[in-house]
Amino acid sequence: MATILAIGQLQAQQRVISGKVTDEKGDVVPNASVIIKGTTVGTTTSADGIFTLSVPSNARALVVTSVGMGTSEIALTSATSYSVVLSTATKSLDEVVVVGYGTAKRTNVTGAVATVKGAAIENKPFTSVDKALQGAVPGLQSTSGSGAPGAFTDIRIRGQGSINASNQPLWVIDGIIAQTGDLTSNTTTANVLSTLNPDDIESISVLKDASAASIYGSRAANGVILVTTKKGRVGKTVFNFSVEAGQNSIAYKNDKNRAMTTREYQTVLQQALINAGYATDTADANTIITDPVNGFGLKPDVNTNWFDQVTQNGSQQQYNLSMTGGTDKTQFYISGGYFRQVGTTIATDFDRYNGEISLTHKATDRLTISAILNGAATNQHTPANGGAFANPVLESYFLLPWYSPYNADGSLKYDDPEFQFPVNGGIYNPLIQAQWNKSTAKQAQLRGNVTGEYRIWVNSVNNLKFTTRFAGEYINILEDQYRNPLYGDGYPKGDAFSSYRKVTNYTWSNFADYRRDIKSDLYFDFKLGYEAHLTKDYILQAGGEQFPQDLQLQYLASAATPTTAFTLPSEATTNSIFSTGDINFKNRYVLSGSYRRDGSSVFGSNHRWGNFYSVGGSWNISEEAFMENIAFVNFLKLRASYGTNGNANGFGFYSSLPTYAYGANYTGLPGSAPTNVGNENLTWEKNAISNIGLDFGFLKDRINGTVEFYDRKTSDLILAVPLSPTSGFTSQNQNVGAMTNKGIEVSVNGTPLKMKDFTWIISVNFTHNTNKVTELYNGRPVAPVSFQQVAVGHDAQSFYLRQYAGVDQANGDPLWYTDSSRSKTTNVYSSAKLVLHGQADPKYYGSVTNTFSYKGFSLAVQFYYNFGNNIYDIWDRYLNSDGLYYGAFNQMSDQLHSWKNPGDVTNVPKIIYGGNKSSYNHSTRYLYDGDYIRLRDAQLSYTLPKTLVAKIHLSNLMVYARGTNLATFGQDKRLPFDPEAGAVSQTNFDVFIPRTITGGIKLTF
Amino acid sequence: MLKKNSMQKINKLYFITLFAGSLLIGGCKKSYLEKTPFDSLTPSQALSSESGLTSAVNGAYADLRSVSLYGRDFVIIGDLMADNTYVEKKNSGRYLIQYNYTMSSSDGVAAEMWIQGYNGILRVNQVIDANVTGSKVANIKAEAYAIRALLYFKLVNIFAKPYSDDPSALGVPLVVHYDPYFLPTRAKVSDIYQQIVNDLKAAFQNAPDYVNSTRFSKYSIEALLAKVYLYMGDKANAKAAAEDVINVSGFTLVSATGYDDYWADPGNRDDQVETLFEIDADVINNNAFDDYAGMYLNGYNDIYASQQLYNLYSATDVRKSVMQPGTTKSGSAAFVVTKFPNAGSSDRDNIKVIRLSEVYLIAAEASLPSDETKAKLYLNALVSQRDPAFAGYTSTGATLMNDIITERRKELAFEGDRFYDLNRLKMQIVRASNPGAIPAPLTIAYPFDKRLAPIPLTEIQANPNIAGQQNPGY
DSSP states (O other): OHHHHHHHHHHHTEEEEEEEEEETTSOBOTTOEEEETTSSOEEEOOTTSEEEEEEETTOOEEEEEOBTSOOEEEEOOSOSEEEEEEOOOTTOTTOEEEETTEEEEGGGOOSOEEEEEHHHHTTOSOSSHHHHTTTTSTTEEEEOSOOSTTOOOEEEESSOOOSSSOOSOEEEETTEEOOOSOOOSSSSOOOGGGGSOGGGEEEEEEEOSHHHHGGGGGGOTTOEEEEEEOOOOSEEEEEEEEEEEEEEEESOOOTTSOBOOHHHHHHHHHHHHHHHTSOSSHHHHHHHHHOTTTSOOOOTTOOOOHHHHHBOOEEEEEEEEEEEEEOSSEEEEEEEEEEEEEOSBTTOEEEEEEEEEEEEEEOSSSEEEEEEEEEEEEEEEOOOOTTOTTOHHHHHHHSOTTOOSBOTTSSBOOSOTTOSSOSSSSOOOHHHHHHHOEEEEEEEEEEEEEEEEEEEEESSSEEEEEEEEEEEEEEEEEEEEEEOSSSSTTTTTOEEEEEEEEEEEEEEEEEEEEEEEEETTEEEEEEEEEEEEEEEEEEEEEEEEOOOSOTTOOSGGGOSEEEEEEEEEEEEEEEEEEEEEEEEETTTEEEEEEEEEEEETTSOTTSOEEEEEEEEEEEEGGGSGGGTTOTTEEEEEEEEEEEEEEEOOSSOSSTTSOEEEEOOOBTTBOOEEEEEOOOTTOOOEEEEEEEEEEEEEETTTTEEEEEEEEEEEEEEEEEEEEOOGGGSOSEEEEEEEEEEEEEEEEEEEEEEEEOSSEEEEEEEEEEEEEEEEEEOGGGOOBOSSTTEEBOTTSOTTEEEEEOEEEEOTTTOOEEEESSTTOOOEESOGGGSOEEEEEESSOSEEEEEEEEEEETTEEEEEEEEEEESOEEEETTHHHHSOTTTTBTTBOOBGGGGGBOOSTTOOOSBOOOOTTOSTTTTSSSGGGEEEOOEEEEEEEEEEEEOOHHHHHTTTOSEEEEEEEEEEEEEESOOTTOOSOSOOTTTTEEOOOOOOEEEEEEEEEEEO | OHHHHHHHHHHHHHHHHHHHHHHHTTTOSGGGGOOOOSSEEOHHHHTSSHHHHHHHHHHHHHHHTSTTTTTTHHHHHHHHTTTSEEEBSSOOSOSHHHHTTOOOTTOHHHHHHHHHHHHHHHHHHHHHHOOOOOTTHHHHHHHHHHHHHHHHHHHHHHHSOOTTTOTTSBOOOOOOSOOTTOOOOOOBHHHHHHHHHHHHHHHHHTOOOOOOTTSOOHHHHHHHHHHHHHHHTOHHHHHHHHHHHHHHSOOBOOOTTTHHHHHHOOSOOOSOBSEEEEEOOOSSSSOGGGOGGGGTSSSOOOEEEOHHHHTTSOTTOGGGGGEEEEEOTTSOEEEEEOSSOOTTSSSOOOEEEEEHHHHHHHHHHHHTTTOHHHHHHHHHHHHTTTOTTOOOOOOOHHHHHHHHHHHHHHHTTTTTOHHHHHHHTTOOEEOOOOTTBOOOOSEEOSSOGGGSOOOOHHHHHHOGGGGGGOOTTO
């Protein structure tokens, strides 16, 4: 009797409540977490923002949270229906932020963490997510000199910190310490991140200072980028479909400085011949110029625009479909997509197929298991770059304008009797290159993790949970290259080369999180973990030559003579213990610290293990009593941190070991030779960084933002210290150099206009960084990059060139300065001194974004700006040769402005056939200002009214038009190439960066 | 209530132990972090067995084939800086400053000869110092000693004054053990030669049997020793060694009829004809576009034989066939060097280091001034195999010496010897003016600073002890 009553009473003590969660604008918040305070019992909101939950009668409150939004605590009353409002203010104290190994409330974050929401980077027409980060985060510079689809991108966070090791940040994708970079052997440029579909990304956290990043220890010196992919949500299954299509054309062209036409070429050739004394007047010169046998064979009536022959408008399309849904216990996210970009140069394109499955399952009250599997296959065709005669961009500038790519009968021209395209030894006909030769790179990638999270102990003051995560990554790159035997680089035998590379990566992390509420306004969080990481790499290469003349036989099976056979594995491991802790008092004062101990197989046996720590604190000034009177300040938080981390990437897996390698073979027998001095003391490069940040919000966050000051000192930089060559070796890698990066980062958002139907938001990012080298081995400068030098007291990326002083007005001679004081000039090139002048890294960069919304319309315009650097054009001297290469290569139209009469003021010396006093040689003549402003992104979208779309059973429908890289302003007027030139800031005849104009539709149902 | 708490406690304990346990699993072993490369060994592993030492000495032979050593630089410079060859106007930019004597201390060719030479010395030092037992170890080490002697012999003649000029002059640094941090000074020329002689004697003692022309064996070592003694001016020892090779080794001179085939053949020899030691270049291991032969024919075709040299040969001299009248790439009349015709073939020309013909010439020169009859005997024995129509030399005194030196020039043309002969004999170099040659000095006196290569800037910057020991004129 009593028992039945008890059960009945038990049942009566549970009740069902429901509610709806919205943001302050009234939009629903799907997938928000609703938990009974002090327990693990809860649910998540559906796509409509609605939740239903069975709560015991003694439940006092609900805690409602959502990533990227504020936290709300709702007291439970006798009501059964609740309305919860979560704030979307970006700097809300309770906003949840993804940090290393978990999440944290914004209050407790003492470090510099910048968040980029998935919505900001999805559906962009970039082949990889790192390109989409340009201008998104202050302190993060994203730049790529190549517009080739699938190209590699340089990312620098807080400047360049290393000379010989890697400068790229650490990417952690869903807990996997991911392999990034260009893993190909024979492809001009490629990017492993191009296998990640930005549409699958939920959010990106950029960890910039020690407090945020040192938890990653020996690999965090260049910053850490955490990528979290989308997860499932409770409720009815929601489908998202988007399609975008459009066209790519060249983003930047300078009509004032471009390849010449035949008529222009004839003019300069006449002048050059006369000036050199080979002709007496124009008519005399013309005889030589047009003579097909003994002269230049110029045909005045033929003018080929090689630029047009080699460039094209490329198509651009992407399709993405995802479904997300789930119940209380199980949520899923499944997606698939296709992306294709055809490049601005012929025979250049990129395809990607990808898919993701993500499952989260709450097995019991305490145990949650999730699994993610993300896979992609990419296929890329990329032409050569740089000085290769097979490079179509080079060909478009170098080929003489009276040459034509076709014979009179319309067939492709080669081996012609006029020697325009001899079988071997001239610049190649780009159309034949594109059609008859092949260079493909295919990447296949699988990335995933299985995570188990167990809440060991949860009550009102304690919260202990344990997480184990096994993450893995498998990447497979297959390259095939074929060069035909009839014409070009493959003549006369024809050859092929293939490379297969497999990279596998495993990360196993185990950590416990413990939160203890000591008092109602005092609590601490503590994390302790262990991690093991293994990377395995395997490469297989094969090559052969002697191909038949049937050009469709392009694989090594048809090659008569094998020439290459090579296989080699390699591997590296890391073992770590890590821990973080923070104490929060009154949500006003937070003190935090982190510690990590890393051991790596890559370091010398004497210095394998390292300790990295950070300490940080923050003061929430706006919570103080004295701030209550200052009404316009609703949020003000001061943060400071200091800590250490390291750089362990980019110097090979085995460079600390002395080695003997085979391959020095003799008479067909194996021969060995010492190949590396080794260094038992070789260790990671060190980074010590201090950071002060101020987060603010005025007028109820109508204006909000962050200002950060940082001072980053890197030391123990790996340099090749010279040894006496009599030892048999010329250098040994040692940790000896040091440099600093100091700067300021500002991010401000404002809403100047906020009316009933119309909103105008401005977002501004600003970064200013100053880099200085402080220590080198014996103070001796090093030059790992041509035309630059790393010297003590200067920016690590300073250009090191002879200083061009223009043209002597009296006689047209080229002039250079004899030294850095620029007081004297000389017309003898070898007397000009090499001087450090200009730098490759920008002094200031950032973005300004204006967003206008009116009813369903939205117009977002982003400008990216970059000031303070220079760009060096390494090939310019062949194209502005002042007579040296006349008749061999086409020239730039700038040559038309050469010195002609005494008193002429120009930058181009007198043109003399055969050259003019080495005027074409490397100097600041070809060093341009790198300043520019780019209209990076403009998007006009219209979201149809919900009532309207509901009629066609959709819950959301948006149409938009977008343009990327639409216009460029403020750049050096003489600059012939795109001002975005990569971290090294040198142009290298890469595929042109595209301007993309697309239209798209996004719908949800 | 109580039950719930204790359940929680048990759960807690269970998982705390599990967690602690997981910390210990999964690779806390020290060996987890010790990874070794898959294509290399540690030096101690590589040099711990007989087969390892064999591979290491093979690697030393392979080093001799480097483009900066016998692969091209040694062979080309030895004729180009003398009076045998010249660079034509239309060229690929190689060796111009050597030909016109405008080298500076930053000269890349000199630096590479130094760096690669000492790299080879490191390879043999490691073999010599290796602590391995086995029946063949002494033979292997003998080859290493011989290679070390050869390398020091070349280096001291390139970077230092000839022994015949001043044995106490500064030579090259003497390094016989591996020490990456050692900063040596230049040893005396006489010390280097002493080391060379000791090394050759040690090599001779345990020399391996002759197998083929591409490895050192007893008599190739002795022939080299004869040459070294000649350079030292020790005629008695030079003659004794040379005569031993001529009389006892079993090697024979290539005949006049076999001469053309001999040079056309890129393969190795095992018939003890002519070649005492040559460096192998084959189908797989060769210098591709940087083959020395390509400087003359079937490659860059930049270098041609001086007409002065061509005119030395009589019409019936078979050696004249290695120069063919033709034109340079820019159209000037020239004599194309065809001695090494295999630059475009699969199998490449080997590089002759020492041939029996030279031993005859050494024996002839070493017999002077005491035994002119013997000198003429050896000289004519060689010449009769080169110019059957020639009756033989009958000269005496200084004329005979001159004839021997001229025969050295004719026999060893294009093999990289002439320049060092003229240096050790302290003779001026007198070049002809060849049509189509780049501008260059036609008379180079002795002494002249630039007849010595500069100590490379790389060495001087890395090694403060040698900084004050640069050759004069740089």
